[in-house]
Amino acid sequence: MTSTVPSPVRIGILGGGGIATAHLNAYATVADRAKVTAIADVDPEALARREAETGAKGYTDFKELVKDENVDAVDICLPHHLHTPAILAAAEAGKHILCEKPLCLTPEEAKQVSEAVKKAGVTLMCAHNQLFMPAVAKAKEILDAGTLGEVYEVRTTDSFYNDFDPDSMGWRANAATSGGGELIDTGYHPTYLMLHLAGAVPTSAFAMLSTHRLKFMEGEDSAQVLVRFASGAVGQMVTSWAYQAAPGTDRFSVVGEKGSLSSDGSTLRVQVRGEEEQVFEHEQVETFAAEIAHFVDCLISGERPINTEVEGVSVLGVILAAYESSRTGKMADVISL
Secondary structure, eight states: OOOOOOOEEEEEEEOHHHHHHHHHHEEEEEEEEEEEEEEEOHHHHHHHHHHHHHOOOEOOOHHTTTTTTSSSSEEEOGGGHHHHHHHHHHHHTTTTEOOOSOOOOOOOOHHHHHHHHHHTTTTEOOOOOOSSSSHHHHHHHHTTTTTTTTTTEEEEEEEEEOOHHHHHHGGGGGHHHHHSSTTTTTTTTHHHHHHHHSSSOEEEEEEEOOOOOTSSSSSSSSSEEEETTTTTTTEEEEEESSOOOEEEEEEEOEETTEEEEEESEEEEEEEEEEEEEEEEEOOOOHHHHHHHHHHHHHHOOOOOOOOOHHHHHHHHHHHHHHHHHHHSSSEEEEOOO
C-alpha cells in the first residue's frame, strides 16, 4: 500500500487535446472525490478554452504545472513521445500519475520511468480503459477461479475504419512522435487485454504488419501478432485502422483445457465441456469514467491500481518484439525491460 491522498484529489491535466475531453467528462462523474485544479497545453487558444471550461489554472508548460502545490496527481494526455518526459517531471515533483497509452516508447524510457516512479514512491496507473468493460472483469474472474483450467489460447481484436487523412492525423503520422503506427496506438488496447487474460509472462512474438489504406503514414495501419507465453499459452491479436472487423468477430476469446469463453465486448459466453453454456449480459459502461474512478479511489485508499508501470512496460515489450519480428521476418524475444 502506498501513501494516501486526501479527498477530493486535486488533478492536473497535461495536454488539452481530444482525449482530454473523455478524461474531463470522467472526472465530472467523480466530482465528490476529485477536482481538476490545473491544465497545461502549448496551444494558447486550446488552453484558454480548457481554462474556461474547467475553471482550472492554465499552464503553457507541463513542467511548470507539476510544481503546482494545488495538484496531487497528474493525468497525462499528451502525444506519445512526451509521455516519458512528463512522467519523469511529475515523479520528481512527487505527483501521482495516470498516463494514457502507450506508457513509453523505448527500452531506455521504460527503465527511466520504472526507476523514477520507484524512487519517488508515487503511484502510476496506466490508462488501460478496456479492462473496465464488465465482460472483461467477469472473464478475468472466471479465469482466475480456474474454471477453464490451464489457458491454451487467447485472442483479441480491435479494428475499425479510421477516417484519418494527412491533414487530420497530425503527430500520429510520424513514427518519431507516435513510436510506430497503429500497433503502438490502438493496437496497444488488444495487447494489454491479451496479457491481462493470459495471466502469464510473454516470452516471444511474431508479427505481420501492413499498410493497407492509410499510405501517407510512416507506420503500419494494421497488425497481426502471435505471442508465446511462459505458461505455454499462445496469444493471437488482430488490430487495424484500415477496416472494420468482420461481423461476428469476437472482441476477445480464451480457450482452456476445460472449455472456452468469448465476448463481443458486452455479452460473455462461457462453455465448460459437458455443461450448459452460461451467458452473461452486461450493459455498456463508460470505460473512461470507470477507469478514472478507479484511479481516484486507489489514490484515496492507497491500493494498487489494476495496471501500473509494471504492466505498461510488459505491454511495450510485446509491441517492440512485434516490431522487431516484422523487420526480420523471424520470431523475436520479448525483452524484459
